[in-house]
Every structure is written in C-alpha cells, then in structure tokens.
Amino acid sequence: MYDGSGAEDGSRIEALRLRCTTFAARRTICYEGDAPTELFQLFDGWAFRYKVTRDGRRQILSFILPGDLIDLPLLGTERIAHAVKALTAISVCVFSRTELADFIYGDAERARxxxxxxxxxSAATDEQMLDLGQRSAFERIARLLNHLAVQLRKRGLAEAEGFxxxxxxxxxxxxxxxxxVHVGRTLREMRKSKLLSLAQGWLTIEDPESLAAI
Amino acid sequence: MYDGSGAEDGSRIEALRLRCTTFAARRTICYEGDAPTELFQLFDGWAFRYKVTRDGRRQILSFILPGDLIDLPLLGTERIAHAVKALTAISVCVFSRTELADFIYGDAERARxxxxxxxxxSAATDEQMLDLGQRSAFERIARLLNHLAVQLRKRGLAEAEGFxxxxxxxxxxxxxxxxxVHVGRTLREMRKSKLLSLAQGWLTIEDPESLAAI
DNA sequence: CGCGGGTTTGAGGGGTTTCAATACTAGTGG
DNA sequence: CCACTAGTATTGAAACCCCTCAAACCCGCG
Incomplete structure (x- = not known):
C-alpha cells in the first residue's frame, strides 16, 4: 500500500494530518458501503480488510500492517466496497479524504x-487470486505466512527467529x-515437516528456503 | 477499467494516440514481467489477463472488453506482473506509456x-476474491456469466436474448x-434448471432475476 | 476424409468440509 | 487463588464437492 515514504513529501504529508487516534482490538473501523470522510494511516498494530456474502461467509482480502494506508481506494471513490476491522489494538493517523486527495492529485509527482x-x-491482489484459484491448502497457507514474514521484515518488525x-x-x-479446522490440520503438518511452527501467537519459520520456494 | 470517456478529455486523449493495430485471436499480447513501452485501449474483441504457477496452472484474472485499457497498472509501474492474451481477434489503439502517464498525472482532474x-x-477484484474464496462452483460460474452480461449491456454489446x-x-x-470438466457439468445443471444456456458460443440468459440473485 | 480442439459422460479417488466432542487458554469476577 | 466462561485449538468420523483419468462424441477445417 501507499506508505508516503521515499521522499521529502513524507514531511509534507504530515502537515495534512488532522490528529492521531486509537481503536480497540476487534473494533470494526468501517463497514461495506460506508462513505467515510476520513482516511487513516496505520501506525501501530494489525487490521484487515474483508467482505462477507449474504449468508455470512467471510473473505479476508488483505492484512494491513504498520505504515499502510486505510484505505487506498478511498483516494478514488467516496464509497468503499469492503469492511475494515482492527485485529489488535491499533493507532492511526487521521487525514481528511478530500484534502489528501487534493494534495496528491494536485502534484504530478505525488499522483505518480x-x-x-x-x-x-493490484499486483498483490492478482497474486492472491492465483493462490485462491489454483493452489492447494498447504500452498495457500505457506504463501500467506511467507508473505506476512516478508512484509514484516521489510518494515523491521520481525525478529530473526520469527515474529x-x-x-x-x-x-x-x-x-x-x-x-x-483444515487450517489447524495443515499447520500440524507443517510443524511435523519442520517447515514452521505457529503457537501462542508466535510464528517461527524453521526452513525459510523451502517456505519461500512453495 | 479506465475508459477515457465521460468528458471532453476523450477527444484530447485521441491526440495522444499513436496508431491503431490488430492482433490475431489467441495471440499473447504481453508476458508476465514484461516492461512494455506502449499501452493499449481495446477497441473491438475480447482479451484476458492471466497468471500461471510454475507448474502450469493458469488463473484468469479478468476479461478485457471493448473500451477497457490494457493495462491500467502500467500507469503506475513499468513492469506488469501478469500476461495478457487475445481471446478473439482484437483491434486496439496504441498509446505511449510515458506520454499517457504524463498526460494523466499532469492534470489534477484527469489524475482523479x-x-x-x-x-x-480494485472493487471488482475484491469481489472476485470473495467469489474464489467463499463461493461454490455453481455460484462462481453464475456470477461470472452475470458479470459479463452486465458489462456487455453497459457497453451496448448484448442483445436482449443473450450475447x-x-x-x-x-x-x-x-x-x-x-x-x-466440472464447468461442463455445472453448465448442464444450469441448462436443466432453466437458468441459462450456453452453446456454440452464444449465451442465453433465461432467468435473469434468479441469476442476478445468486 | 482425417485431424485437433472442445464438449460430454462415467467411474473412481482425494482434498476439504461438516459435524461433534474434547481440551486448551486467557480473561473475569468472586 | 480459584472457579467460571468464552473463545480457540485439536482430534476423529463421515460426507461431499470437486478433481483426475479416460473414453466417446461432436464439430469446424484443412
């Protein structure tokens, strides 16, 4: 997602920040169909985007990590087509949707x-569609966990042994x-084959090469 | 996708057009990892974006219909992470990637x-992830065909009885x-239950309400 | 006419789900 | 400090959806 880093604009974006605030764990930040006037940048904690079918089946579209914007498509539309929920307690910076859009689109370099x-x-969601449509349970879980490991490492949020x-x-x-149920079974397999182990909210990657190769 | 319509800019975009050209059916337009210098707008025919796993399983990410840009993400990156293939013979307008990007990002309204x-x-792919992750074969196929029907009607490319x-x-x-194989079986079910029928490349929707309700 | 790609149908197997019961863990209040 | 509770994880058995393999069929086309 857009992280606002990479140039001196980082500081200029700060000038637009209205305030900072926090949300409790499990709190729903916004619902499908909302037209929020404000837009957040996640500062600390985890959140996720999701959609539900009419009969209640839920699909998590992506996990939002510190530095990510909630929600990028809001720069292009008033109404978002998915819900967002805090996974842990989170803290966010608040921006005005219209102000931020004006700021970004008003300058060619920022728009770019x-x-x-x-x-x-878009590339990330395409990759995910390949996973969902074509890969086995084992592959999907391995790739999700590997993806999260890569993302967290990129942000300096992972220890060497895990996170x-x-x-x-x-x-x-x-x-x-x-x-x-099937996720539980598959994780047990992965533990048994010394690929990784996930327990008490701590993920240890025991064989990073094999994991990345899946 | 971006269709360049909706304002007088339509004509100005035309000034950027380098030329028009055609591709034969089944022709691959570009491969995963390519960094094309040109960007197309589909004028006539069908194409699709796809990705393949290392062992050859293919996921079609979306179908590209007349009016769509090939490929929107190219406005934001040099390298595309998926392949594009012509389904039928197609004709396209050709633009320079950098010229079009400069044109669009140089003006706040166009960038917006x-x-x-x-x-x-993004909303469309999110919807598709919900389909792939949570819905049954019957639902996925019904929704895909309904989606295509809606898109074609929106462009005036569908007859009343089908397309x-x-x-x-x-x-x-x-x-x-x-x-x-399973698609074939499911289509037979749909035909039997008088929902729709697909034969010889012609789709007839017999019960639009039930179809849209799935 | 023969050929190749697409469709249809059948039988069988496998990955995943569903249902159900048990065990674990963390948080809460007495 | 311990019982209580609710959410989470684990395990087993059975069913189901979808896949794989395979053969036959169809059709347009050279």
Missing amino acids: RAGAAFAAQ RLPLTQSHIADATGLTA | RAGAAFAAQ RLPLTQSHIADATGLTA
Whole structure:
C-alpha cells in the first residue's frame, strides 16, 4: 500500500494530518458501503480488510500492517466496497479524504507515486487470486505466512527467529478460503515437516528456503 | 477499467494516440514481467489477463472488453506482473506509456479520474476474491456469466436474448478456479434448471432475476 | 476424409468440509 | 487463588464437492 515514504513529501504529508487516534482490538473501523470522510494511516498494530456474502461467509482480502494506508481506494471513490476491522489494538493517523486527495492529485509527482501504490496493490491482489484459484491448502497457507514474514521484515518488525502473529486459525482460514479446522490440520503438518511452527501467537519459520520456494 | 470517456478529455486523449493495430485471436499480447513501452485501449474483441504457477496452472484474472485499457497498472509501474492474451481477434489503439502517464498525472482532474478507475478495478477484484474464496462452483460460474452480461449491456454489446460469448469451458474454468470438466457439468445443471444456456458460443440468459440473485 | 480442439459422460479417488466432542487458554469476577 | 466462561485449538468420523483419468462424441477445417 501507499506508505508516503521515499521522499521529502513524507514531511509534507504530515502537515495534512488532522490528529492521531486509537481503536480497540476487534473494533470494526468501517463497514461495506460506508462513505467515510476520513482516511487513516496505520501506525501501530494489525487490521484487515474483508467482505462477507449474504449468508455470512467471510473473505479476508488483505492484512494491513504498520505504515499502510486505510484505505487506498478511498483516494478514488467516496464509497468503499469492503469492511475494515482492527485485529489488535491499533493507532492511526487521521487525514481528511478530500484534502489528501487534493494534495496528491494536485502534484504530478505525488499522483505518480499514488499510481505506483495502486499498481503495487493490484499486483498483490492478482497474486492472491492465483493462490485462491489454483493452489492447494498447504500452498495457500505457506504463501500467506511467507508473505506476512516478508512484509514484516521489510518494515523491521520481525525478529530473526520469527515474529508475533496475532491471527487465529479462523483468520488464516478466511484469508485463504479454507475452514479453520483444515487450517489447524495443515499447520500440524507443517510443524511435523519442520517447515514452521505457529503457537501462542508466535510464528517461527524453521526452513525459510523451502517456505519461500512453495 | 479506465475508459477515457465521460468528458471532453476523450477527444484530447485521441491526440495522444499513436496508431491503431490488430492482433490475431489467441495471440499473447504481453508476458508476465514484461516492461512494455506502449499501452493499449481495446477497441473491438475480447482479451484476458492471466497468471500461471510454475507448474502450469493458469488463473484468469479478468476479461478485457471493448473500451477497457490494457493495462491500467502500467500507469503506475513499468513492469506488469501478469500476461495478457487475445481471446478473439482484437483491434486496439496504441498509446505511449510515458506520454499517457504524463498526460494523466499532469492534470489534477484527469489524475482523479484515473484514481477512480483504479478504485473501480480494485472493487471488482475484491469481489472476485470473495467469489474464489467463499463461493461454490455453481455460484462462481453464475456470477461470472452475470458479470459479463452486465458489462456487455453497459457497453451496448448484448442483445436482449443473450450475447456472443467467445469463451471455452476451459476459460471459464481458469477464471473460476475450477476444472473444465466440472464447468461442463455445472453448465448442464444450469441448462436443466432453466437458468441459462450456453452453446456454440452464444449465451442465453433465461432467468435473469434468479441469476442476478445468486 | 482425417485431424485437433472442445464438449460430454462415467467411474473412481482425494482434498476439504461438516459435524461433534474434547481440551486448551486467557480473561473475569468472586 | 480459584472457579467460571468464552473463545480457540485439536482430534476423529463421515460426507461431499470437486478433481483426475479416460473414453466417446461432436464439430469446424484443412
């Protein structure tokens, strides 16, 4: 997602910041169909974007990590087509949607960087569609966990041995299109084959090369 | 996708057009990892974006219809992370990637409209992830065909009784994450239950309300 | 006419789900 | 400090959806 970094504009964006605030864990930040006037940048904690079918099945579209914008598409539309929920307690910076849009679109270089952020997110969701449509449960879970490891490392939020993973098996299930029960079984397999182990909210990657190769 | 319509800019975009050209059916327009210097707007015919796994499983990410840009993310990145292939013979308008990007990002209003196009595509892929992750074969196929019907009608490319659908069952399978065999069986069910019928490249929707309700 | 790609149908197997019961863990209040 | 509770994880058995393999069929086309 758009992280506002990479240039002196980082400081200029700060001038637009209205305030900072926090949300409790499990708090829903916004619902599908909302037209929020404000837009957040996640500062600390985890959140996720999701959609639900009419009969209640939930698909987690992506996890939002510190530095990510909530929600990039809001730069292009008033109404968002998905819900956002805090996974842990989170703290965010608040921007005005219209002010931020004016700021970004008013300058070619900034608009270009926003376009790059869109392209990056688009590439990520395409990759995810390949996972959901074509790969096995084992592959999907391995790739999700590896993706999160890569993202966290990029942000300096992972230790060498592993990292804190505030996801339940249900979250992993809803992100990969599987059931929580089957996620549990697959994680047991991975533990047994010394690929990785996930327990008490801590993920340890024991064989990074094999994991990345999946 | 971004269709350049909706304002007097339509004509100005035409000034940027380098030329028009055509591609034969089944021709691959670009490969995953390419960094094309040109960017197309589809004028006539069908194409699709796809990705493949290392062992050859293919996921069709979206179908590209007349009016769509090939490829929107190219406005934000040099390298595209998916391949594009012509389904039928197609004709396209050719633009220079950098020229078009300069043109769009150089004006706040145009940049805003590109952002809106990004947001729309993002909403569409989110919807598709919900389909792939949570819905049954029957639902996925029904929703894909309904989506195409809606898009074609919006462009005035569908008759009242149905429309030409240049997809094989394999295409539908790769778009929905199923196998061609199972797509065939499911289409038979739909035909039997008088929902729709697909034969010889012509799709007839017999019960539009039920279809849209799925 | 023969050929190749697409479709249809059948039988069988496998990955994943569903249902159900038990065990664990963390937070809460007495 | 311990019981209580709710959410989470684990395990087993059975069913189901979809896949794989395979053969036959169809059709347009050279």
